[in-house]
Amino acid sequence: MTGPRPGRLPGKVVVVTGAARGQGATQAEALAREGARVVAADVTEAPGCRHLDVTSAEQWAALAAELKESYGQVHGLVNNAGITWRARLGDVRAADFDRVHAVNVTGPLLGIQHLAPLMPPGASIVNVGSSAALTAHYPVAYTASKWGLRGLSKTAALELGPRGIRVNTIHPGYIETEMTASAAPAFREANIRETPLGRTGTTNEIAALVAFLLSEESSFITGAEIPVDGGLTAHGGVKSISDALREGTS
Numbered sequence: 001m002t003g004p005r006p007g008r009l010p011g012k013v014v015v016v017t018g019a020a021r022g023q024g025a026t027q028a029e030a031l032a033r034e035g036a037r038v039v040a041a042d043v044t045e046a047p048g049c050r051h052l053d054v055t056s057a058e059q060w061a062a063l064a065a066e067l068k069e070s071y072g073q074v075h076g077l078v079n080n081a082g083i084t085w086r087a088r089l090g091d092v093r094a095a096d097f098d099r100v101h102a103v104n105v106t107g108p109l110l111g112i113q114h115l116a117p118l119m120p121p122g123a124s125i126v127n128v129g130s131s132a133a134l135t136a137h138y139p140v141a142y143t144a145s146k147w148g149l150r151g152l153s154k155t156a157a158l159e160l161g162p163r164g165i166r167v168n169t170i171h172p173g174y175i176e177t178e179m180t181a182s183a184a185p186a187f188r189e190a191n192i193r194e195t196p197l198g199r200t201g202t203t204n205e206i207a208a209l210v211a212f213l214l215s216e217e218s219s220f221i222t223g224a225e226i227p228v229d230g231g232l233t234a235h236g237g238v239k240s241i242s243d244a245l246r247e248g249t250s
């Protein structure tokens with residue numbers, strides 16, 4: 001008889017932001033199953049979640065001090081917290097543009113600045129981007145913020161690499177969460193139409209990659225950007241042409 005599979009993150013201290021619901025909550029559960037000591041954090045109250053507004057340098061500093069005191073080290077950080085904003089180019093207000101940037105880009109920056117000093121060689125940071133970080137189909141505040149996060153991730157991979165700390169970015173496609181549930185049905189349908197696998201994704205399909213990127217199985221992967229999108233961003237916007245040809249020849 002074989003016992004349960006040993007976890008890939010035994011005793012590792014991992015912080016997950018935006019863990020009250022959606023992708024972050026699933027990641028926290030998945031990482032705990034891998035043996036990690038997960039610090040789930042969110043600005044929204046939820047059982048098992050510690051309060052953290054990722055835009056607050058003071059709150060990051062307090063969390064870092066607590067983790068130093070309790071554990072001495074931090075082995076992983078998942079910058080998952082994010083917000084969307086659906087005003088289009090002509091309508092978006094500068095204050096909303098800045099607010100989205102604060103959560104989606106400045107938040108991850110502050111997390112890295114405060115936790116990287118506690119990270120030993122072998123530690124791993126995962127930034128949650130979006131298919132919108134690779135395209136221009138989504139409204140501007142969110143799109144610009146996620147493109148900005150790519151720049152932060154690349155810089156961090158270079159600057160932290162010499163210390164043995166890896167930084168990677170994942171780009172979810174349309175994942176079924178409360179964030180996407182609030183979008184128009186036409187947005188969901190269009191996403192499915194443009195996705196070669198022909199469906200939306202689940203939070204478990206994101207968490208599996210996050211667990212891999214935090215584990216030693218990915219020990220030579222850094223600065224990478226990995227879409228988890230059913231092929232949405234793989235076809236350069238030309239899926240409809242491929243579909244038309246298939247229909248024409250069948």
Ligand code: NAI
Pocket residue numbers: 017018019020021022023024041042043044052053054055079080081082083084103128129130131132171172173174175176177178179180
């Ligand atoms: P969600 O809206 O269900 O969950 C986001 C969580 O982040 C919430 O619990 C919220 O309270 C938290 N949060 C928001 N502002 C915060 C702050 N200032 N400090 C701390 N926590 C904060 O969204 P979902 O879908 O789980 O999104 C997770 C990440 O995935 C986000 O970065 C999002 O942009 C990204 N993403 C989502 C996609 C989707 O289809 N659902 C697609 C591509 C990217």
